[in-house]
Amino acid sequence: MYRLRELECRDLETINGWRNDPELIRTLGAPFRYINPEVDAKWYENYMANRGNTIRCTIVDEQENILGLISLTGIDHINQSGELHIMIGDKKNQGKGAGTYAVHAILAHAFYNMNLQRVELTVLEENLPARRLYEKAGFVQEGIKRKAVYKEGVYKDMLQYSILRDEYNPHETNWGGVKSVLPDYSLARLNCPSDMESVIRLCDSAFKRPVLKMAEYETLFQKWNTSGDFLVAYNGNVCGYAILYANDLSTRGAYLTMLAVRPEYQNKHVGHFLLHACEEIAAERGMAEMKLEVWNDNAKAICFYNRNGYTKIGNGGSESFHMVKKLPCMEH
Numbered sequence: 001m002y003r004l005r006e007l008e009c010r011d012l013e014t015i016n017g018w019r020n021d022p023e024l025i026r027t028l029g030a031p032f033r034y035i036n037p038e039v040d041a042k043w044y045e046n047y048m049a050n051r052g053n054t055i056r057c058t059i060v061d062e063q064e065n066i067l068g069l070i071s072l073t074g075i076d077h078i079n080q081s082g083e084l085h086i087m088i089g090d091k092k093n094q095g096k097g098a099g100t101y102a103v104h105a106i107l108a109h110a111f112y113n114m115n116l117q118r119v120e121l122t123v124l125e126e127n128l129p130a131r132r133l134y135e136k137a138g139f140v141q142e143g144i145k146r147k148a149v150y151k152e153g154v155y156k157d158m159l160q161y162s163i164l165r166d167e168y169n170p171h172e173t174n175w176g177g178v179k180s181v182l183p184d185y186s187l188a189r190l191n192c193p194s195d196m197e198s199v200i201r202l203c204d205s206a207f208k209r210p211v212l213k214m215a216e217y218e219t220l221f222q223k224w225n226t227s228g229d230f231l232v233a234y235n236g237n238v239c240g241y242a243i244l245y246a247n248d249l250s251t252r253g254a255y256l257t258m259l260a261v262r263p264e265y266q267n268k269h270v271g272h273f274l275l276h277a278c279e280e281i282a283a284e285r286g287m288a289e290m291k292l293e294v295w296n297d298n299a300k301a302i303c304f305y306n307r308n309g310y311t312k313i314g315n316g317g318s319e320s321f322h323m324v325k326k327l328p329c330m331e332h
Helices: 009-019 037-049 098-112 128-137 193-206 217-227 270-284 299-307
Strands: 003-006 055-060 066-076 081-088 118-124 140-151 154-164 172-175 178-181 186-190 229-234 238-245 253-261 289-295 311-315 320-326
Touching: 003 098, 009 037, 009 066, 055 098, 066 098, 081 098, 098 118, 098 128, 098 270, 118 128, 118 140, 128 154, 128 270, 186 193, 186 270, 193 217, 193 229, 193 238, 193 253, 229 270, 238 270, 253 270, 270 289, 289 299
Parallel strands: 081 118, 253 289
Antiparallel strands: 003 055, 055 066, 066 081, 118 154, 140 154, 172 178, 186 229, 229 238, 238 253, 289 320, 311 320
């Protein structure tokens, strides 16, 4: 689970490291420059002196690890507008949903707390993952700033995007051109084995064939813990979970190995929420398709996945078969 908090002086050492990383700056509109710690200290002092027209927040996880920085700058209180900037630091933290969370969180803050009417941004035309993130959040491309920045020896185009308050819906997803309004669930990623087992136990009654009674459970659990993403949907209580593999860049194939919704939360869109979250994470990591396996006799699950764009591709065994869906991902 992620959250935003205001930028603090203690964050500067980490941010200075990011700002001196040529690979990271290559994806942003700003030119690469060597920046010493004293420059960032002055930058922070300037921010503290101008908090009336600038908001800078760090993106942190449950352990307070700093994952990125997101800002609203140039806030114009008369015209009710501001400009969004975001940077996810280390590559290991990219493509895990932190950017999606942060963009929605800062937009909600801009529109519902700061009373802004318009948020705009510019992005390198070649930065396809970022463009997809913005478009999925509801940003609309307004134009092209031709050859607007000089990077790596060439002039590059920047694209101008904006979103208006009445265009923003924090619970609306637009996947493959189909819009659906989702309830207000939150998403957490678990890494602690004992927490993962507690969630599995809590949701195990959702399955006709309980997970905890599987002969290969211990082996599978070790694999889930080391190689998978264990995602939990909650709204004060645990509603369900999903386990996703989305790390195979050679085949660009993701695999949804488990999706469970507690019986008391079924038919309340929890499954849709988890499935779409998994698809979004997989697409952000450059996966081209999502595959899963379903039991032949699980008509409810087969219907659910069919409605969400999955088609049968072959047998997984004598009692099951595989389904697959192409993801609208973009090349990294």
